[in-house]
Amino acid sequence: MNIGRRGALGAMGMLAMPGLAQAQAAFPDQPIRMIVPFAAGGPADIIARVVARAMSERLGKPIVVEARAGAGGLIGVDVASKSRPDGHTLVMASSGAIVIIPHMRSNMPYDPLRDLTPVTQVLAVPQIVSVAPNLAVRNLAELVAMAKAKPGELTFGSAGIGSSLHMAGELLKLRAGIDITHIPYGGAAPAVTDLLAGRIQILAADVPALIGQVRAGALRALAVTAQERLAILPDVPTAIEAGVPNMISETWYGLFGPAAIPQDRVDILVNAARASLQDAEVRRVLGEQGGRIVGSTPAEFNTFIRETNATWGDVVRTTGARLE
Incomplete structure (x- = not known):
């Protein structure tokens, strides 16, 4: 009798599991926080807000933009790096806090190559x-x-x-x-x-x-300082054209989350972000920033980060620039 009861309970559990698995797999299941590590109204804020709106439409959940300014972007990125790695916290970081300032300080609150999940590079200006x-x-x-x-x-x-x-x-x-x-x-x-x-x-x-x-x-x-002339300034040469070799410098913006976000959730975020960058209004607003819309995969973004990290590390070491 006891065995029969246990079997019946087990069967009921098996019947309930598909629904439970679906509930556990639902993502996002709450509003997403997108941190902007600079003051409201600046380029990072403008970029984040237009991308957040388009991503929200695709994900079916609100994305709340939160300004956490200070220390050249370090404060906001640090908050994101220490957030729960469930995909519900993102940061619209810029190049300074990821590949420049870390070479200029010995007391960094996070390791940009270890403590963050690259989602996609959004814009390069x-x-x-x-x-x-x-x-x-x-x-x-x-x-x-x-x-x-x-x-x-x-x-x-x-x-x-x-x-x-x-x-x-x-x-x-x-x-x-x-x-x-x-x-x-x-x-x-x-x-x-x-x-x-x-x-x-x-x-x-x-x-x-x-x-x-x-x-x-x-x-x-x-x-x-771009690889090619800009459409909005077609008569202005690149620095390379003007005789300064390898003079390429961009302020770039990209989406990151904390390290260890489950891959299936990263994929959902990446797909929503990249699709958002095809949105006409998003492209119009980003185009007004005078940059190049990117929309890279996480692997491409990770490679780019490591390459530019090496470049700016060399510049900082050669010039001796420090923040301490």
Whole structure:
């Protein structure tokens, strides 16, 4: 009798298992949090919000964008890296917090190559190399010649030590073989203001920070740090075309989660993200950032991260730039 009862209970359990398995497999089963490690209203926030909306439509769950700004993006990325690895927390990180700042600090709160799951690279935004209106150079070759004739006298601005703008300037120094002096600011906007006023001579800033001034004729664009010319600035050569070899620098943005997210959940997130990047409104908004829409696979993104990590590590070591 007991055996029969146990068998009946076992049979009932077997009948219940398919439903249980489906419930356990449902993902996402709650709203997803997408952390933006910068202040609201900036490029990362704009990118995250438009991608979150499109991904939410495809996943059938809300995606809540949460700003956790500070320390050049480290705070927000650190929060994501220490979140539960169930796929319900993502971060729209930028290149600085992943492949630049880790080389400049010995007390990193996370290991970007170990503590994060790459989902997809979203966008890559090159810099425009521009000069002050009162600087008598017409192209990048003339700027390099002037810098070589006046070592250490010309200054270049950035959005702060360790920012991608800082690294673009350091890369220009290395690739062109020139000595120019770094002047860090608390963001791109004050650097642009001082460039317009002639208080600094050079600024390599992300396209959105300079495109308006360049189009208005207030600033002279000498080159872009992309592999190819930009459709929105077709008459501006690449730095490579202008005579500076291997001068490629981009601020890129990508989606990450904490390490150890189950692969089936990563696949769902990747598919939703990549499909979202084909959305017309998403492409319009991202296109306004002046960058290249990517949508890589996790494997492609991981390879790209490791390659750029090695590149910027070499630049940091060569220049000796530190945040401590």
